[in-house]
Ligand SMILES: Nc1nc2c(c(=O)[nH]1)N[C@H]1C(S)=C(S)[C@@H](COP(=O)(O)O)O[C@H]1N2
């Protein structure tokens with residue numbers, strides 16, 4: 001089993017285990033306890049296997065002619081404009097929060113990590129989709145290097161852009177953070193990420209809908225809870241329009 005898979009199983013078992021213990025505590029300890037334990041274990045295992053399943057991947061000739069830009073397609077700050085103008089030479093991605101070894105990575109640092117390339121389908125709630133090739137390091141590798149602490153339960157993605165005056169952000173739990181296909185993409189179809197698609201870095205979280213894939217990424221933050229961030233719902237669209245925090249597909 002890969003390190004990612006092993007971690008996800010442990011994380012999921014811990015998350016599901018809390019509920020199971022209280023259920024055991026409430027039930028009469030009796031001969032059916034073991035049957036229940038087995039039922040629970042089977043259900044938990046099925047649920048987790050579901051969360052870890054890979055999103056479909058496609059062949060190069062199945063790619064869409066273009067990936068339209070959606071939501072923010074540009075970032076209107078002087079910092080971003082000048083970073084774009086000099087090819088993001090000084091762009092830094094921070095890995096902060098509940099970690100023992102905070103990181104500040106350049107694009108060259110990110111390119112020097114092991115890379116994953118995947119051709120996947122992006123699905124937007126607005127009713128369009130696009131198949132494209134994305135390349136970048138796995139988020140799990142960064143979190144391991146930053147030595148994420150046991151108290152961390154969620155990963156928050158900070159972005160450079162604002163929509164309607166609010167800074168865009170998103171968050172996922174550790175099962176999605178450590179999913180094999182969760183990468184920090186710096187390339188789209190073999191080219192550096194275009195501005196409209198989130199240059200220089202954007203998340204790919206392939207088992208969730210488009211709005212979870214934070215573009216214009218500036219920082220990755222490990223937190224115990226996202227209650228005190230933004231309006232507390234875990235993301236820009238969740239806060240503004242009540243979109244689901246878990247947007248699994
Ligand atoms: N920072 C940031 N990330 C974002 C958005 C945004 O407006 N700002 N829009 C989201 C939505 S709704 C979708 S569908 C995808 C669109 O990605 P694309 O522009 O590459 O098609 O980015 C998501 N991530």
Ligand SMILES: [Mo]
Pocket residue numbers: 070123124125126210211
């Ligand atoms: Mo979207």
